[in-house]
Amino acid sequence: MVKDSARVKIIVVEDEILLANDIANRLRDNNYTITGIAASADNAMNLLSENPDVDIILIDIVLKGEHDGIELARMINESYDIPFLFLTSHSDDYLIERAKSVKPYAYLLKPFNDRQVCIAIELALKNFSNKTPEKDHLGKHEFSTNQNQVLQIKDSLFLKKNHYFERVPLQEILFLEADSNYCSVYTKTERFMYSVGLNKIEAQLPVDRFLRTHRSYVVNINSVKGFSGNMLYVGEMKVPVSKAHKEDVFKLFPTI
Structure with missing residues (x-):
């Protein structure tokens, strides 16, 4: 059993509560700790102020409220040194170009399975460690057993x-x-x-x-x-x- 202190801590930012809970449950099943779920950019920033030691943030690009996921990512970049990945079901060119401007460390395309969400987190952590934001929005990533250990x-x-x-x-x-x-x-x-x-x-x-x-x-x-x-x-x-x-x-x- 993994000690709680050793688990990677994650915040999920998703305004569809059923989907947010599904993501959180998938991550818990894969030995991640869910620090919190936020339904808006403001909720997410409040969670971050209370938990600045979080390891990674999953952000839906399209959020209800005054700020969308891209604007939230910009605020995170300005105030924190924390990797984030974007959840998206959209391939709109304008949206993707805006998303690239905040330099996400990975993308996770909806719908996804357990393996895909784990790969996206793995990729985001690797890219953050190497200081190389993800450029390929639609790219498929797999890892061999020797990679990113x-x-x-x-x-x-x-x-x-x-x-x-x-x-x-x-x-x-x-x-x-x-x-x-x-x-x-x-x-x-x-x-x-x-x-x-x-x-x-x-x-x-x-x-x-x-x-x-x-x-x-x-x-x-x-x-x-x-x-x-x-x-x-x-x-x-x-x-x-x-x-x-x-x-x-x-x-x-x-x-x-």
């Missing part, structure tokens, strides 16, 4: 597990270990294993907090409890330090 967004890694992302604060990560063509991410409570190289995941990590100690290990500097010889104590485990990395590692731990 680790995303660094703000102060967390979004780690792929089964068919959904879990959010793990950087401070919860102990170390990464390479084993042949696999890489394991050890957190304080769990181990995530991926069929990708250590270098690919290391590239997602802030260099001021994570350090290579060995060709097979990258360590969270703040998780090191101590050292003995060429071993670091990280959490309840030991991580080796190779000769090639010894100088860089141990200068962080000056001795008296």
